[in-house]
Amino acid sequence: MRFLLIEDNAKLASAIVERLRLDGHAVDHAGTLDAAQACLDVAQYDLMLLDIMLPDGDGRALLKSQQNVSDRCPVIVITARSAVSDRVSLLDLGADDYITKPFDFSELEARCRAVMRRQGRATDNRISIGGTTLDCTTAELSFDGQTIALRNRELRLLEVFFKAPGHVFSKSHLLDRMFSLSDEASENAIEVYVARLRKRLDGSDTRIETVRGLGYRMVPV
Amino acid sequence: MVAAILSVAFFVIVRSVAEQAAESTQDDILSASATAIADSLRSEGSNVMLDLPYSALSMLGTLSEDRVFYRVFTGDGTLTGYDDLPLPDRTPQRGQPAFATFDYRGDQVRAVSVVRPVGTGTSARDIIVTVAQTRLGLEQTSRTITTTAMGVGAGFFLVATGLSLWAASAALAPIERLTGAVARRGPHDLRPVTADTPAELMPLVNALNSFMARLRASLLRNEDFIAEAAHRVRTPLATVRAQAEITHRKLNKPEHRRAMREMIRAIDESARSAGQMLDHAMVKFRTDTLAGDRLDMCALIGEVCDRLGATADLKDIQIVRDLPDEPIPARGDGILLQAALQNLLDNAIKYSPEDSRIVVRVEQGFDLKVSIQDEGRGFGDADLTRLKTRYTRGANVGDIVGSGLGLTIADEVTRAHGGRLEIVTNQTGVGACISLILPRI
Numbered sequence: 001m002r003f004l005l006i007e008d009n010a011k012l013a014s015a016i017v018e019r020l021r022l023d024g025h026a027v028d029h030a031g032t033l034d035a036a037q038a039c040l041d042v043a044q045y046d047l048m049l050l051d052i053m054l055p056d057g058d059g060r061a062l063l064k065s066q067q068n069v070s071d072r073c074p075v076i077v078i079t080a081r082s083a084v085s086d087r088v089s090l091l092d093l094g095a096d097d098y099i100t101k102p103f104d105f106s107e108l109e110a111r112c113r114a115v116m117r118r119q120g121r122a123t124d125n126r127i128s129i130g131g132t133t134l135d136c137t138t139a140e141l142s143f144d145g146q147t148i149a150l151r152n153r154e155l156r157l158l159e160v161f162f163k164a165p166g167h168v169f170s171k172s173h174l175l176d177r178m179f180s181l182s183d184e185a186s187e188n189a190i191e192v193y194v195a196r197l198r199k200r201l202d203g204s205d206t207r208i209e210t211v212r213g214l215g216y217r218m219v220p221v
Numbered sequence: 222m223v224a225a226i227l228s229v230a231f232f233v234i235v236r237s238v239a240e241q242a243a244e245s246t247q248d249d250i251l252s253a254s255a256t257a258i259a260d261s262l263r264s265e266g267s268n269v270m271l272d273l274p275y276s277a278l279s280m281l282g283t284l285s286e287d288r289v290f291y292r293v294f295t296g297d298g299t300l301t302g303y304d305d306l307p308l309p310d311r312t313p314q315r316g317q318p319a320f321a322t323f324d325y326r327g328d329q330v331r332a333v334s335v336v337r338p339v340g341t342g343t344s345a346r347d348i349i350v351t352v353a354q355t356r357l358g359l360e361q362t363s364r365t366i367t368t369t370a371m372g373v374g375a376g377f378f379l380v381a382t383g384l385s386l387w388a389a390s391a392a393l394a395p396i397e398r399l400t401g402a403v404a405r406r407g408p409h410d411l412r413p414v415t416a417d418t419p420a421e422l423m424p425l426v427n428a429l430n431s432f433m434a435r436l437r438a439s440l441l442r443n444e445d446f447i448a449e450a451a452h453r454v455r456t457p458l459a460t461v462r463a464q465a466e467i468t469h470r471k472l473n474k475p476e477h478r479r480a481m482r483e484m485i486r487a488i489d490e491s492a493r494s495a496g497q498m499l500d501h502a503m504v505k506f507r508t509d510t511l512a513g514d515r516l517d518m519c520a521l522i523g524e525v526c527d528r529l530g531a532t533a534d535l536k537d538i539q540i541v542r543d544l545p546d547e548p549i550p551a552r553g554d555g556i557l558l559q560a561a562l563q564n565l566l567d568n569a570i571k572y573s574p575e576d577s578r579i580v581v582r583v584e585q586g587f588d589l590k591v592s593i594q595d596e597g598r599g600f601g602d603a604d605l606t607r608l609k610t611r612y613t614r615g616a617n618v619g620d621i622v623g624s625g626l627g628l629t630i631a632d633e634v635t636r637a638h639g640g641r642l643e644i645v646t647n648q649t650g651v652g653a654c655i656s657l658i659l660p661r662i
Contacts (some may be wrong), residue, residue, distance in 0.1 A: 009456055015463035022470055053452060080452040080459075096303070102459035102492050107467055110531040152534040153575075172478065176470060180535060181485045 001112065001125075002026045004045040006036040007078065012101075019105055024163060024178075032056045037106070047112050048075045050095070065092040075114045078103070103122070104140055104154070106180040109156050110152070113137065126160040130205040134162045143204040153178055154200065157193050161208060161218040170215040224381035232367075232374040239366035243359045244331070251333040252318045254281050255352040258291065258339035262348055267341045269348060270293055277352075287355040290325065294349040306351055309334040314345075327601065328355040395419050399426065411437040443506060447499050454495045462488045490622045498625035500560060501611075504630050507557050508637035516558070518549035524593060525562045526581060529570060536575045540566075543582040551589065553638045561634035564627040565593050565655050571621055572597035572653075585661065588598050588640070592656035599646040600654040608644060631657065 003020060006033050017027045028043065030036035031105055033056050039045075052059040058078065061123040066072055077098040096115040097109055116125075118136055122142040125136040139155045141148045150158065160169060160177050171187040178193065181186040198208055209219050226614045257277035263270050271293055292302035306325065309332075313319035319334045332353035338345040378405045395418045400545040402416035462485060469481040526540050533540050551558075569579045577596040584590040590627060601617035608615065609632040614627040640659035647653065 012456060012460040012463065014458050015467065015469065019463050019467050022467065078459075080455040081448050096530075101455040102462035102488060104489075105463070106535055107532060110535050113533070114531045151537045151576075153537050165646070172475075181466060181469065181482055183536070 001046040002044070003028070003047055003049055004036065004039050004073070005029045006031075006054070006059065006204075007050045007051040008032065009051075023105070023109070025178045033062055033130075036062060036118070046116065047074050048073050049078055049108075050075050052081070060093050063095055067094040072175070074110055074119050076108070076115060079149070094174045123168065127159075128167050129162060129218070132201070132204040132206050134158055141200060141204075146203075148200055153193060154197060157190075158197055158200075161197075161216075165206075165218050168211050168214050168217045174216070224378050224385060227381065228374040228378035229379060232370050235370035235374075236363070236367045236440050238635060239370070240359075240363045243362045243366075246354070247331055247354065247359055248320055248333065250281055251320075251352050251354060253335050254278065254336070255291075255318060255335045255350050257483070258293065258352065259266050259335050259348070259350045262293070262337055262339050262350075264339050264341045269339050269341060269346065271300055273301065274552075281352070281354055287358045288328070290330065290481065291351045292349075292351045296346055296348070300348070305588070306332070306353060308349060308351065312336065312347070312349070322356075325353060329645065331359070357410065386614045395422055403429070403460075411440075439486050440506070444503075447502055449505075451496070451499050455492060458488055458492045458495075462492075475511065486622060490624075492650055493622055494624040494626075497624040499631070501626050501633075502631055504557060504560060504633055508633060509552055511557075511637050512554040513552050516551045516553060516555050516557060518551040518558075518589065518591070519544050519557060520548065521551075521559055522562060522583065523580060525566055527565065529566050531580065533570050536570065536573070538570055538573050538575065539578050539582045541578055543580055545583060545585070549583060549585065549589065552662055553659075554634075557634045557637070561631040561657060562591065562593075562632050565657070568623075568627050569593050569595040569597065569653075571623070572615075572618075587661070589659045591659075592643075592654055593656040596652050599650055600644065601646075601650070609642060624648070628655075631655075635659065 003025055005013060005016055005020075007016065007029070008033070008042040013029050013031065017029055020027045028039050028045070030039050030188055033054055036048075036050075040048075041158050050059045050062065053173050060086055063075060063077075066075065072094075074096045075094070078101060079098050080101045096118070099111055113136070127134050127136070132141070134141055134155075136155065136159055139150045139152070141158065157174060159175060171190045174190050175185060175187060178190070194208055194210075201207055205221050206218055207221050208216050210216055254277045256537045257274055257280075258271070261274050261277075277289070278289055281287070286373045290303050290306050292306040292308075293300040294308060298592055307323065309319045309321060311319070313334050313336050315336050315338065319331050320336075323330065324333070325332075330353040332351055334349055334351040336347050336349055339348050340346075367443075395416075397416065399416050399422065402414055411433045413433065414426055416426070418426055422474050436529055457508070463483055465485050465488065469478060469485070472481060518559065522544060526542055530540060566579070566581070573579060573595045574597065577598075580592075582592050582593045582594065584592070598615075598617055598619075600615040603613075603615045603617075607613050607622075609628050611629045614623055628642070628644075635642045635657050640657065643656040643658055645654045645656075
């Protein structure tokens, strides 16, 4: 996905950018409202992450100006305020969702997905390997004319394999991608989910292979 | 009341002055009469003689139709008059009449005695002349004066009461207008009062307005402070957390990864506590001035479920909505009610196992009951009523991050709306059901 991050705190911004790139996302960063507007004028983004308190104005002004734009880019507001005081005004002003600082990146990603699903935006979120296609927005797996709906964790795990076919992933890496860091999860859980995915992929032209002592990888049948 | 006391005092004073006046008049006439009799005393040899001057007695007759008694006592016996008319207790001083009041022949009488020395031969004898008169006339006079005084007093009372009532209502009318103008206001209305008030009340109105201006400034400062505090605390925490996640990705040794996870959990815990405490302050602030907006409970619950859907998705938890299709009218503060529900639903997600269901249900009976049923671990053996107090958590929270304020916030919001929070924990240890019970409108 391609993000526009609008955040004035340089340290936080660089941490968010680096963290999102780790998951393979493209991120542009703007520190002010003016810079954000300049980015929006020249590029298309899947999603905007907007901090409300900015040096050259209130992020709400940007929300308001975006309301009338056709093919509006969905916005998730990053707020430090308590949910009790800010919630209503943010959503009234045209934000699609909000997340409070500090946030878990798997939660942020889940919210992004949910927003994009609600918006029904036709983004290039489909990955095909051979005759098997994974739609990350709708969480659907399709092959041989049949479509299977995936649970959230199944999708997150399968997405990792689809983005790098043939690449071997360790259990601990997969654990990071599937569980948020505040969850208690053991590597046994990965075995459970891999077993489920194998069942889902049954009949397709790809499969998940165990690489003894190293982890798993996806290979053509 | 004051008018009544004043009237009674007026009556008592007039009455006692009247009685004194009447009595002193009678005393003067009695003394004059007794002196006249004494002046007529003369001696013939060793005998004392008296030509009773009738004028002395007739002057008493002018007062009224009272009966008059007299006695002239020579020391040996009564020279003339009623010899059972009592003598004064003590022999009066010469030239000083002695007065007394006593009952005589069935009536109260006022008596005066004078002493007059009359020379008889070689010696002088003290002759006591006593003149007494009944007090019927005096009482009549005093009664007349009393009646008049009573009439005047009563009139005074009525006039004073009427006047004071009129004055009070005239003076209170602007205060009542002012009271009405202030009482009709909503809880958030802190604009200056502009009710039509007379000049005398302007200091009060000015004081009230300046108080409200200060209150408003203070409330806004409070809100700003809460927002500012949240911003200052949470932004650096967000940086640390993001950096910690990046570092965690890059670490390979299991013990390093574990340490980093512990660090992230600690960050989450402090952020959550700070957030909940600020939320709690905000909730207290808003419940103090509770809004009474018209709401659709169904839409409100739907929004909360949407909001937390993504969080539930992360654990493959399904939020099942058992809601009616039509709107459910409710009255209150929408932000507070959402905060309460969000805390409850967030708790349910936190304590639920993966791949489970949370049912959000609305039942409309006598009350409006919004219940959240999960398949989590319940509250164990914790004291269910104590759970609603601050910083108290269930007996089996394990290592799940929490502040112990979520239920407190939900409880305070519900009670502020005239409802209550019901906690039911399944005895088998699986599942808890928390219901927010609100009065129906």
